[in-house]
Amino acid sequence: MSVQEKKRDWFDLGAKAYSQVCPGIYAAPTYVCPIWRMPFTVEALDDGRLSKEHVPPKSVGGHELLLTCKECNNTAGTMLDADAKTKEDVRLAMTGRPDRPHRIKATIGGITVNGQLHAKDGSYSLTIPKHLNRPGTSEELQRLGRAGTSLTVEHERYSELGARISWLRAGYLALVAMDGYKIVLDPAMDIVRTQIRECDERRMLTFVADAQEDFPLTIRRVLRVLEPAWHLGWTVQFGPYLVNLPSRGDMTFYERLANNGLSPTVQHTTYEYVGWPTTPTFGLLQNEAT
Ligand SMILES: [Zn+2]
Structure with a gap:
């Protein structure tokens, strides 16, 4: 038909x-x-x-x-x-089963970047792809001291x-x-x-x-x-x-x-x-x- x-x-x-x-x-x-x-x-x-x-x-x-x-x-x-x-x-990401990398905002030592949360077998990894961020972001992150750096992850907002x-x-x-x-x-x-x-x-x-x-x-x-x-x-x-x-x-x-x-x-x-x-x-x- x-x-x-x-x-x-x-x-x-x-x-x-x-x-x-x-x-x-x-x-x-x-x-x-x-x-x-x-x-x-x-x-x-x-x-x-x-x-x-x-x-x-x-x-x-x-x-x-x-x-x-x-x-x-x-x-x-x-x-x-x-x-x-x-x-x-967000629900899939939080239960560890996203069907693709989940887009998030991460604040690392005061620098806010666009990241992707990957879940596999219940554990998470965070990547910060260059193409999602402004030029120079990875250099900025590399200058951060490692000790005591805080990491906050924020999901996309929805109602x-x-x-x-x-x-x-x-x-x-x-x-x-x-x-x-x-x-x-x-x-x-x-x-x-x-x-x-x-x-x-x-x-x-x-x-x-x-x-x-x-x-x-x-x-x-x-x-x-x-x-x-x-x-x-x-x-x-x-x-x-x-x-x-x-x-x-x-x-x-x-x-x-x-x-x-x-x-x-x-x-x-x-x-x-x-x-x-x-x-x-x-x-x-x-x-x-x-
Ligand atoms: Zn109608």
Whole structure:
């Protein structure tokens, strides 16, 4: 299937799914962006107002999963995804498993330089490549006395909230690809969409938890939480990140998460594996009664 055909196919599926949930609203086939909820007719595929979105973001190994509008895909998305990517790089570096040298700033005896942190078998080495630094840096370093020289390493900065909202967004979109407009139109998801769109301010105390085990990022699962009762809902797993999303109509979900805490060392959660959407179905293949 060509890129154009694939986009058209996803448009048609989404339009069909929307018209099943909300019949008779639009005369022409219409795809409603799952985040902004703006309606688009098919011309939006050609002029770029609708485009394919990666879930999770491409920079952390995601794949194209559904269509979102330009507004949602380009602006906030890009900033959030950069935070998610940097956080992941730092996490890998700190667990000794970066997939490539990790860029850091090092301050050695008062001289700040650009360095690369290499991890192998749990031990680290630091290199200070000439091409990342201004001329004369290595001479300056050589003049430093060895004894008593301090070394401070600083990772690239990122927004922790931004990184977490990026995972929230990916988890929400994975659910939409699987379950369609029942998710998009669910009032319990309003707070999720607001958090994704207005990402400077935290709306919920907790929505992405860290897994107890150090799962590789390639593990992606949609799970139903069965127990404990206050946690009932969806968990979308991206490796070590567990994105918590409410069941339909559950308006107190995030309040309960905040009240009960999500300390993984004391809580035991029972999950049911639901699947993973490799292509969008928007709930069309499911029994309409569910
Ligand atoms: Zn949008």
